[in-house]
Amino acid sequence: MLHPEEIVNKLKEYIGDGLLEWEVRTRFDGVTNIREQKHLYIKLNRGAFHRSVAFLYKISPLHISCPMASIESEEAIELIYPFMIYSGHGDQTEQPLIVSYDIPKSDLRTVSVTDIIPGIIIMERETQEMLGIEVENLPDERRIFTPDNMEEGFLPLRDKVSGISEE
Template sequence: MEYMKPEEIVELFKKKLKKSTIIDSKIEIKTAGLKKNSYSLIWLEIELKDFKEAVKLLCTIQFPHFAVISDNDTGEEIKLTYHFSLYYGERFKEISLNLTTNLAKNNLKIPTITDLIPGAQTAEREIKEMLGVTVEGLPDLANVFLPKDFPKDVYPLRKDETGAAKMVSKEEEVKKVE
């Protein structure tokens, strides 16, 4: 197997995707352990409209290991970062590749990647139930973590009026009635 260097991967993304697709890119080289072995992290911020194309391109390098989707509610938007590994399990060759995209709060929609990477289904269902993101084309919409009777308009990881504060205010209303 031929291994690409982080710089080559970033250049491939810049070459193959539209110029406006990549908002920002960063490569970090870190060290760990007593022997100070290095490992690489690639951070690419991608326009939402081209996000799925970026994942397709990632799959042409090598089928990536999908880890998780992390999020950040910035107030105006939800920032989603899909964390992947290339060359997973290859000692001192593995590269962490992180694709970030931003969803406006008034249009919380992203296409599913489960047709490309089936293992992303649980994480996509999680952002649906915890953040209120509509994952278009997601084959299974059932909740993973929240009970079936959980209020439909409350999203525990949101920092706005639909998040945890709404749950607390409802709990206070219940206590007043008792």
């Protein structure tokens, strides 16, 4: 089991400049037995994302904990993947590893990681549907949630939502 700092160092060795920022945050919980939980936040370059996930998966299989969250700014959308590493061993080994990267609004594309983590497929389909980010190499491109009669370009989770009538 690697310490968050060690994971970062290994990743840095592998992708170099692709790693933009990183941070470790600790959270404590419990009453009589205080347990600490380290959270590793990594910010990547968009181009380095697929390679990094493949590399991290080799350290230990990643579990995707939550669909991708997003933060929208003027020029870009930041996509946040809450992964868990060392999951499924029991023994309190699980560590949150939150990977994020920016996607410029002029070029809303990213690449699918279903070839590495097959379980992520529904979340990537949701990202494509809700945020309008095109996910390349996605094996299944159908919409999941929004009604069939919704107009083209309806993206519910973007800041300025189109297609909703003001009542």
